[in-house]
Amino acid sequence: MNVLFIGPYRQTGEWGRKSRALLNALQKTPHNVTSRPLYMQNTLFLNHSEESEFALFDSYDAVVQFSLPALTVYDNQCGKNIGVFNNEMMNLPPDSLSRISMFDEIWVDSEDIRESIQCKLQDVKVRVIGAYLDPWLWKLSQGDDLSILRANTAVSDRFIFYTLGDITQKSGLREAVTAYYSTFNHTDHVILAIIVESPVEEAAMEQLITSCKDSVGAVRDSNSMPNVTVYNPPTPSPMKVLKSLHVEADCFIMPSYSVNTSTLSLEAACFGNTPILNKGTASYGALGEENCWGIESYDEISTLDDRPFRDMFTSQEICRKPIIKSLSSLMREAYVNKFSRDKKKKNNLDLKRHLESDENYSSLGDILCS
């Protein structure tokens, strides 16, 4: 088959990572792939071209569009129109239903997401695809100077929790920092490293961290609070910081409200930094309890203030919110329970082998043909 893939694979950020991961997975199938980048927002872009951009065919049997529904288009020149909307919430925004209904197939990350969507779509097949890794992870880890973290004397010899965050509600950063402050004090050899991918005003980040500190209450004074370090772009670059943390850190936290698969969680697991993430999400489903720690969480309607588009993350959709108490106890367990930590780390190596295996990619090829 000739497959045309359109996605934001030149972008940084999670959309870029997942798009590159899916494109890489398609390229590993026996099918011919042409790719074209999509530029969704003003963000950092990677200056690279995919080999598949230079492959061109007279006709295409399938077009895969990895994008938001409003940014896709149905085309009857291609045999099958497949939409991958990277659904971060359960259910579908009502405004996008008419556009999504035009597609022949939609690919999602988990059975839960599939069920929540299929009931609204009569003639569209909703299918679950596997989890795939961003190939850039492996490219950058060879020969790069990844000692960004250990060069900081405040960090060396400490147990490093790390998380990707921004000041939006959906990222779950507030919950992560609050849980961290309520769990640890300055005598614990821990540090929380926050990587920010899209630049955030320093004052806004400071305010978030301070408010989390205040919300913990006067159980201890500020001098006894554990350390938090924030890596805000452009220097050093988020990609380098991320790779450095994957190599040097100990535990990845992802209490994000999104229900889809997080490539960063997969990456962290592959580096042996067993992630802590919300139960009930596709990430948790892909990893399993043996490969991660599951935060008790609950479904809630999406009432986010910060929407990239007017019809996204509305109250018609369901997000997954962490229970801070559960996150707190899991952070403590990850820190103190070396036995459990090592056991999961060993399981993570098996997971890595599976994610890199031909078997993982061949299933995608079969899905395309069927």
Added chain:
Amino acid sequence: MFVMKNIINSVLRSGGDEKLNIVTLCEHDEKYISLLCQTGHNFYIPTGETSSRWVNETCPVPPNLHILGEKSDTPPSFDFIVCHDRLENYDQAISLAALMHLPIILVDHCVAPKKAPVGVSFSIGDPERLSRSPDITVSLSSEISNGWKKNGLDLVVPIGIDTERFSPAESRSSNNIFNEKLSPKRVVFDNAVTQSVAATIFSSLSQSEHSVLPTDSDISQKEEIYREGDYFVNSWATVTVKLLEAMACGNVPICFRTPDTESFIDHGNDGYLIESPLDLASLVAHLDENPSISKEVGQRARQKIIDNHSIDSFLSKWSHVLSYMRSQFYSVK
């Protein structure tokens, strides 16, 4: 407004040789669209929820024009959308363009009015008020182009007329349409306007002394009407294709004075401008009494079309516009 390019089309139509599939909205634009069809590309008119429609009496449907919705054929993938009116249906163009990720070509047929029409609350000359700017603007004259504030690329493409096809008759023929026994002078007018305007014009002329014939009629033969007409009354406020066709046939053009017609007609030289239908009768009477003057004016009107409205130039410029748009949006990069 976040505007998406049609990436699928940029892959599938990167060959550069295929005919383009162009969606065009149509409200009284049949003649102009039939000229565009001569570029050889395929044109499609969406009906249904848009206000577009094609009036067969105005112009027969060219072979490469397709009315969407009339047949059950699957429509092709489209390349561009052409809108002919930034006031009336530009919002529809934006909606269609957003749905199909198409670039927009806006054709300005008239100068910017000095005050907003009834029901339009904002400054219509301000392009910032358009929620999405067109990707290219084509104006029918430099006066029109200068009148509108614009962002982005714009150029002037005057309407083109085939002056061999639309030419004066060599000799007057006896023609049943004009009921020769009753009247020596033939007045043609564009009846594709509101009934009240048509009725006003019709009633302004003496029926005993003139044969008055509308351009759009089941029994009309288009070129013959112009060829054997003496005067053409332009019932629109703008310069239309029918006006130019009539001028090419040597008809004396008579237009209501508006910002558009004022900049086009040289009053008394290659046509006449009147303030209201009340002036029509006296002007026609003056021309009836001075056939040499009306003949000279008609000849100058035709020469104006020959000099400034070449059909070859029109088609060449439009082909360049479409090629440029194809290279910008659908070429391999």
